Amino acid sequence: MKYISNASLRGLLRFACFVALLAGAVFTTGCNERKTEYTADGRTILNFWHTYNDDEEVELKKIIADWEAANASWSVRAVRIPFDGHKPKLRTALTVGRGPDMARVDWSFVCELGRKHALVDLAQFGFDAIKDTYLKAPLRTNFIDGRYLGLPDQTTCVALFYNKQLFRDAGLDPEAPPKTWDEFVEMGKKLTNVEKGTFACGFENTLWWSLPFFNTFGATLISEDGKKCLLDQEPAIRAIDFKRALFADYKIEAGAWRAGSITPEQGFANGKYAMIFMGPWNLPKFTSSKLDFGVTLIPAGPAGTSTNVGGTNVVIFNTGKFPKACYDFLTYFTSPEVQARWCSKLNQMPVNLKAYDLVKFDDPHLMTFMEQMKSAVSNPIVTSYERLEDFVNPEMEAVLTGQKTASAAMATLARKVEKRVLSD
């Protein structure tokens, strides 16, 4: 057996040193930050990362072209990234200084970006003067620690979808869906037929999908200052206990939240669940499946009807050199006229209240969503919304499966959330 000689070892060490020096030189001289770019006609390029789909991207490009026509100094470069990976993509890009000037992000991501000091405060551009033109609940998801760090560009919420044929089969009027939770339970008993495998409803059990319950019972999940979890208060306990009762006491909920069960969407599409919470994104799908369905407001609880908030916001990064130009573009993009054009074309709800009177929809169900949106309550604002879900969801499931009482589970949960989520 041969051993490597000392001479070879020295050579090896010399080579390793050379490689290390070379790598060091490359890293120190390497350019990590984006330089200002210009188009061939001398316009300054603003990079905008978005997650729109094919149809939305086409419309976005038209809007950009219109804005560029009125703003000769600027050009917006729209770069499409997958929604699925936009958070890690932005996190890593911003870490090494390769982030865009502005981006479209999930509503829950604004808080994290804001608290990591990555975003520009919009107050410096006079946002206070126009903030009231935006829908309150989606706008609230941009209000982080007393500052507006973004503005909504697309919003959504859930409403109650119901199968008209199953209503007829149960002897109910398909044009008179439940308006309150009491009516919901009464009708639910008639709609449930365990032998046929049909249930009155099927619900997800994640926090976001459960927010309509909490909101209609008037529960506030996180205190205004963001330091206290209020899940152990009476309204929240009653909300989760009511959800448990739908499954365990009234037996009108299918247990669609259990692993391996038919999901609410699939159950509704196949006529297994008569009522589900669903957003406007599935309207085309259900319409093309020839399902006879209707959409109505979430049944009213002690606090009336209410819903959650979904969608996305647009933010400006403080690593960019032209935040005012970005702000001008984004406020143009979310202005009433542009929103009306965008929403009419793509069948989406406007984020700008002034666009409500301008927009026209072919689909009547969208008008119900617009009505529902007015009663939406902002989602809990925390640094890591995913972590909040991670803590809340198992406890809610423990209540639904009868392992814990609602009050015991919520009391434990509130302390956990304060310690592990709100302490960030």
Add this chain to the structure above:
Amino acid sequence: MNMQNIATAIPEKPASSPLRIVIFVSLFVVMLALCVGISGQLYKFVTMVAAAFMAGSDPAKAGAIMKNMAWLIDGMVAVTGLALASFVIRRWIATQAEHRAEFLRTFFLYLCLTVGVIVVLFPFFWMLCTSFKPAGTELLINTANPFDIVPAEPTIGNFKKVLKLDAAPTGASIDPVEAKKNFGTYFMNSLTVASMAAFLVTLFASMGGYVFAKKELPYKKQLFGLLMATMMIPGMMYMVPQFFMVCSMGLFGTKLAMILPHLASVFGIFMLKQFMETIPSSLIEAARIDGASEWQIFRVVIIPLSMPIILTLFLLTFLSHWSNFLWQLIVTDFENPLSVTLPVGLALFRGQYTSDLGLIMSASCFSIVPIVVLFLFAQRYFIEGMTQGAVKE
């Protein structure tokens, strides 16, 4: 010896017991049910594909074609069932009574294997069927027969959309960058990245494995231990530093950025070292006596003998790079379609709340092709490699 004694002394030719006949009939019925179920779905699928291509992107027309061809499907199912039934009955009759227990065992085994094959292949079949479903009908279940997953009104629209063949040709000039944003480009990018990575990782790991298995060098064990210790650090930990390095080297948005940080595979070195240790050192010494250089020993002796494990590592590395999402997403420059790979491109079909299931499934049909081809060609080596490295004699 009277006749009665003779009769007891000569063993009677065993006749088929009623129990065996009952078992045979039961298995036969199960076989027929499976045959009707499987062949029914397969023939319907073939008809569905033909109808979808004949009707283009009109699901109603394709559905009408399928309805008109229903008699053909039923006829072919009946013929297949009869052929299989007659084959099994003839084999049963031809089997001698004393071998019928063995026949039943084999029959039962084949039925179990058939069920196993169905369980394994069903998701792929579902994927194929979903890729032909029109938008909005992907989640619909046939209430009469939940196992009938072949769409009644198929379309090839999903495939056209994925391959960007659905856009009507216009006189307007097409942006060359936009034109490259299609599934074909993403597919080729992935193929290049996965193939190059698999080749280079295998090459470097085999060199490393050879040194650790057969060469002597100071602190070899400690060095190997140190290498193994790096496997305990989760990949996420060095994702940002690696991204920083890649950007500093000016490799952001290149295929090299996707490959370079993963070329040093400690797992690969470990795997090959374990295998190469089983190669007799006398072979290497014999080659050296015959005048072979170090490189010749490595190339002519070590590599051919380690081929099963090398191919296994190649396959595993190819698979991991073919399906790698996070790292490829991070280093992708979305302004340049030539840096978008398949997993990242597929993610573009998923939105915040909705997914284009038909598009995802039709794209997935293409994406599994290289994996299937690789496994078909290398499965013998793959299985050999997985087991040979496990035992050290």
